[in-house]
Amino acid sequence: MKATIVEVAKAANVSVATVSRVINGNYPVKLETKEKVLKIVEELNYTPNTQARDLIKQQSSTIGVVVPSISNMFFPSVINGIESYFEKTEFSIILCIMDSDKDKEKNRINELMSRNVAGIIVIDPTTENSKSSFFNNIAKVTPVVFINGYTNSPNISSVANDEEVGARIAMDYLMENGHKNILFIRGEKSYSYDVKEKVYREMMNEINNLKEEYIVNIGKGNSAQTVNQTMEEGIKILNSYPEISGVFACNDLMGIGIINACKKNNKIIPKDLSIVGYDNIELGEMVEPKLTTIDQNMFLLGENSAILLKEKIENGNKYSKKILLNNSLIKRDT
Amino acid sequence: MKATIVEVAKAANVSVATVSRVINGNYPVKLETKEKVLKIVEELNYTPNTQARDLIKQQSSTIGVVVPSISNMFFPSVINGIESYFEKTEFSIILCIMDSDKDKEKNRINELMSRNVAGIIVIDPTTENSKSSFFNNIAKVTPVVFINGYTNSPNISSVANDEEVGARIAMDYLMENGHKNILFIRGEKSYSYDVKEKVYREMMNEINNLKEEYIVNIGKGNSAQTVNQTMEEGIKILNSYPEISGVFACNDLMGIGIINACKKNNKIIPKDLSIVGYDNIELGEMVEPKLTTIDQNMFLLGENSAILLKEKIENGNKYSKKILLNNSLIKRDT
DNA sequence: GTGAAAGCGCTAACAG
DNA sequence: CTGTTAGCGCTTTCAC
Numbered sequence: 001m002k003a004t005i006v007e008v009a010k011a012a013n014v015s016v017a018t019v020s021r022v023i024n025g026n027y028p029v030k031l032e033t034k035e036k037v038l039k040i041v042e043e044l045n046y047t048p049n050t051q052a053r054d055l056i057k058q059q060s061s062t063i064g065v066v067v068p069s070i071s072n073m074f075f076p077s078v079i080n081g082i083e084s085y086f087e088k089t090e091f092s093i094i095l096c097i098m099d100s101d102k103d104k105e106k107n108r109i110n111e112l113m114s115r116n117v118a119g120i121i122v123i124d125p126t127t128e129n130s131k132s133s134f135f136n137n138i139a140k141v142t143p144v145v146f147i148n149g150y151t152n153s154p155n156i157s158s159v160a161n162d163e164e165v166g167a168r169i170a171m172d173y174l175m176e177n178g179h180k181n182i183l184f185i186r187g188e189k190s191y192s193y194d195v196k197e198k199v200y201r202e203m204m205n206e207i208n209n210l211k212e213e214y215i216v217n218i219g220k221g222n223s224a225q226t227v228n229q230t231m232e233e234g235i236k237i238l239n240s241y242p243e244i245s246g247v248f249a250c251n252d253l254m255g256i257g258i259i260n261a262c263k264k265n266n267k268i269i270p271k272d273l274s275i276v277g278y279d280n281i282e283l284g285e286m287v288e289p290k291l292t293t294i295d296q297n298m299f300l301l302g303e304n305s306a307i308l309l310k311e312k313i314e315n316g317n318k319y320s321k322k323i324l325l326n327n328s329l330i331k332r333d334t
Numbered sequence: 335m336k337a338t339i340v341e342v343a344k345a346a347n348v349s350v351a352t353v354s355r356v357i358n359g360n361y362p363v364k365l366e367t368k369e370k371v372l373k374i375v376e377e378l379n380y381t382p383n384t385q386a387r388d389l390i391k392q393q394s395s396t397i398g399v400v401v402p403s404i405s406n407m408f409f410p411s412v413i414n415g416i417e418s419y420f421e422k423t424e425f426s427i428i429l430c431i432m433d434s435d436k437d438k439e440k441n442r443i444n445e446l447m448s449r450n451v452a453g454i455i456v457i458d459p460t461t462e463n464s465k466s467s468f469f470n471n472i473a474k475v476t477p478v479v480f481i482n483g484y485t486n487s488p489n490i491s492s493v494a495n496d497e498e499v500g501a502r503i504a505m506d507y508l509m510e511n512g513h514k515n516i517l518f519i520r521g522e523k524s525y526s527y528d529v530k531e532k533v534y535r536e537m538m539n540e541i542n543n544l545k546e547e548y549i550v551n552i553g554k555g556n557s558a559q560t561v562n563q564t565m566e567e568g569i570k571i572l573n574s575y576p577e578i579s580g581v582f583a584c585n586d587l588m589g590i591g592i593i594n595a596c597k598k599n600n601k602i603i604p605k606d607l608s609i610v611g612y613d614n615i616e617l618g619e620m621v622e623p624k625l626t627t628i629d630q631n632m633f634l635l636g637e638n639s640a641i642l643l644k645e646k647i648e649n650g651n652k653y654s655k656k657i658l659l660n661n662s663l664i665k666r667d668t
Numbered sequence: 669g670t671g672a673a674a675g676c677g678c679t680a681a682c683a684g
Numbered sequence: 685c686t687g688t689t690a691g692c693g694c695t696t697t698c699a700c
Binding site: 348349350351352355361362363364367386388389390391392 | 694
């Protein structure tokens with residue numbers, strides 16, 4: 001069994017209080033005593049019990065990270081950013097995968113609450129729970145940070161990419177390259193797709209070429225099937241509307257689907273078709289031709305959310321902050 | 335603040351013990367009392383404090399998962415398998431990314447020990463810590479399961495793929511398709527690459543065609559650069575040895591690197607070159623042409639490790655088990 | 669400088 | 685069926 005502070009105290013012939021003081025270094029201890037204790041600690045391989053420590057201190061040294069899935073590299077990349085920040089601190093991360101399911105999301109977050117986590121980061125929160133009072137209530141008692149989620153709660157901090165600007169950059173790029181007939185590919189109802197579609201419509205309107213047929217919704221936008229689904233959809237559409245020469249895809253998975261569709265259709269990229277994706281997941285750089293895309297900087301998304309959460313933990317959940325990150329165009333082969 | 339059991343007890347006019355019994359349902363309570371308590375629980379939004387509960391029960395409801403990185407989809411996929419199993423239980427997962435760094439690995443695992451985790455799953459443990467007594471000592475007091483790691487410790491359970499058989503399947507497939515000049519691509523020193531190389535050598539020897547020039551080590555095999563690195567290496571080698579008509583790559587990232595090399599070299603797949611990868615990460619299905627590969631079934635790796643850990647937790651860390659999973663060939667376009 | 673003792677929130681005998 | 689009580693391992697007053 002693991003040694004406890006009592007055993008260390010006995011072996012060192014001091015009180016548990018003294019051992020505690022040595023371990024934490026927060027009160028003066030005679031050097032001699034200190035060394036004696038440290039020696040025993042070493043011998044017994046003693047490490048303080050975090051559970052007990054957190055309990056008495058009325059705090060917690062874990063934070064919860066809730067993600068919809070881990071199958072799209074977008075999420076691991078964000079987690080990476082979060083982890084790299086908290087790694088330097090005393091916090092550990094409890095990972096919760098909630099499968100884009102609003103009930104599971106609720107359950108897992110309640111579980112985190114039971115664990116008295118110091119705070120919670122939610123990536124892509126479901127709109128259901130965002131709109132209901134669920135998150136607002138949680139956020140009143142525990143620091144909560146959203147990544148790419150919509151909230152008007154004054155208690156929730158958030159970090160998101162400025163997808164409106166990003167979409168504009170993507171469309172600008174296509175138009176500057178002379179494309180007028182641009183296909184828009186999106187997934188199921190989500191705030192982030194909506195924003196992009198809004199920009200698409202505005203800009204197509206400006207050149208008097210907005211056509212509903214050029215707007216395609218391929219359903220689930222983040223699954224393992226997204227690429228193939230988009231490819232199949234793309235083959236059909238590209239055949240039906242041969243005048244299309246540019247594509248703006250709401251995420252890279254969809255963008256790659258279109259690349260594959262071109263291969264099947266014997267279209268040359270970028271001669272016959274230019275494609276701009278969104279996110280900049282590594283996958284985009286691995287396929288051939290390499291996907292041109294808008295960089296979301298997932299690592300920064302994660303890192304900033306971690307910073308915001310830490311702030312909230314430190315200010316006692318009193319103040320919130322919203323951060324909007326900029327995007328940038330990553331020019332590659334498509 | 336969160337309500338405690340004492341507050342619930344007071345409000346319901348019962349003792350804390352009764353509240354505890356209602357919550358846990360482990361002792362009989364009069365229906366009337368039960369309902370009264372449940373009502374207050376609801377009102378006060380009470381959830382038991384896991385920290386305190388774990389402390390008194392001398393147990394923990396968290397398990398630690400240690401991974402080298404989260405940048406290669408292999409690891410998230412395995413984590414997925416682990417999570418899907420523990421999701422149904424009371425356990426939560428603490429995720430530790432240790433960056434393939436043996437010191438970080440040690441630190442993070444010590445931290446997990448401080449948290450009294452119920453058990454630890456380590457994916458791809460560093461050989462350094464595996465060979466030293468570090469893991470053996472940990473495993474004496476806490477259940478430990480390795481995924482794709484080598485250990486002779488009787489206290490460590492492990493699950494791994496039978497990579498020897500897998501390699502044989504890959505090579506068989508290439509040879510059956512008439513290939514004699516087969517390139518072998520591997521990464522830096524690792525047990526798993528060594529196993530595959532051994533098989534490669536044996537089988538090339540059998541057809542009297544083992545040539546050292548056909549064996550390539552591209553260094554880091556799991557990073558974001560692996561694909562491009564392999565591509566560059568591949569372009570050179572494929573040019574130098576135009577007789578090569580088959581490739582066995584130790585993982586899919588490398589396999590995809592070779593696909594890209596073919597594109598640069600204007601080689602047609604699979605007419606000019608057949609490629610077999612290893613792992614079956616989703617990426618292999620997303621690229622075009624789709625990669626033929628050996629399925630490691632990462633989900634099963636994760637799930638089985640979870641089952642083994644649960645067993646160890648339940649049998650008091652007394653018994654260990656090694657599981658070897660079978661592989662299968664996934665025929666696709668290459 | 670150091671020890672004794674209270675108590676964090678909870679569970680599990682034990683007694684009734 | 686229910687209440688009282690003793691801790692789980694630790695930190696932190698409060699004395700000395």
